[in-house]
Amino acid sequence: MSTVLIIEDEPELSRVLRSYLEQAGYTVLLAGRGDTGLATWEQRRPDLALLDLNLPGMDGLSVARQIRRSSDPALANTPIIMLTARVEETDQLIGLEVGADDYILKPFSPRVVMARVRALLRRAEAAPQANRVLRALDLEIDLDAHTILRAGQPIEADSRPLTPTEFNLLAFMAAHPGRAFARSQLLEAAQGEASTGGHAPVLYDGYERAIDAHIKNLRAKLEPDPKKPRYIETVFGVGYRFAKK
Numbered sequence: 469m470s471t472v473l474i475i476e477d478e479p480e481l482s483r484v485l486r487s488y489l490e491q492a493g494y495t496v497l498l499a500g501r502g503d504t505g506l507a508t509w510e511q512r513r514p515d516l517a518l519l520d521l522n523l524p525g526m527d528g529l530s531v532a533r534q535i536r537r538s539s540d541p542a543l544a545n546t547p548i549i550m551l552t553a554r555v556e557e558t559d560q561l562i563g564l565e566v567g568a569d570d571y572i573l574k575p576f577s578p579r580v581v582m583a584r585v586r587a588l589l590r591r592a593e594a595a596p597q598a599n600r601v602l603r604a605l606d607l608e609i610d611l612d613a614h615t616i617l618r619a620g621q622p623i624e625a626d627s628r629p630l631t632p633t634e635f636n637l638l639a640f641m642a643a644h645p646g647r648a649f650a651r652s653q654l655l656e657a658a659q660g661e662a663s664t665g666g667h668a669p670v671l672y673d674g675y676e677r678a679i680d681a682h683i684k685n686l687r688a689k690l691e692p693d694p695k696k697p698r699y700i701e702t703v704f705g706v707g708y709r710f711a712k713k
């Protein structure tokens with residue numbers, strides 16, 4: 469069943485929406501601030517976001533903009549319904565301009581929200597899946613086919629294919645160019661759970677060395693010169709990051 473993220477700072481409103489959504493079988497995530505809502509969206513990858521316009525932390529328009537700017541295509545396409553108490557038409561237009569799929573004026577009936585949620589999720593499912601291709605520097609990483617082009621050429625041409633672990637590591641880091649990740653975060657990503665931290669993973673002995681070994685193998689297959697990595701940079705005292713340029 470689908471997961472819906474509610475980013476709304478009025479607890480009573482969240483509570484009502486949540487109970488309607490849960491009764492309809494949806495999994496519900498709640499955030500009471502724009503910034504925490506954005507973090508939850510990134511970590512939990514909901515199928516749809518109900519987004520209030522006036523929020524503490526970060527306003528709803530900025531949240532919507534950040535979502536649409538994600539370099540991970542699957543995340544960037546998250547359906548968004550804006551909830552707005554403002555009556556000015558310009559606010560609604562701006563909401564649609566920054567990429568919201570729909571907006572609902574407050575006060576609203578939960579039934580209306582439910583109908584819009586269903587309609588939007590149906591539309592998202594029916595839409596032909598856009599090619600989920602991540603572009604970073606001169607790499608094109610096809611998240612479905614698990615293939616990688618470097619400057620338009622398959623990298624497998626001159627090396628062995630990436631293992632699923634190596635592929636997951638690369639896709640995770642390349643989705644956030646310039647951002648440093650600790651080995652513990654990379655360990656989670658390597659196991660295929662898209663998470664950008666926030667909670668500590670289960671650690672096991674030697675996980676740091678395990679990540680280092682995966683990175684070494686990844687570089688050997690990916691980097692034209694593994695001794696001078698151009699894609700996967702070491703961040704001393706932290707871990708690794710995908711180069712920004």
Ligand code: CA
Binds near residue numbers: 477522
């Ligand atoms: Ca509000």
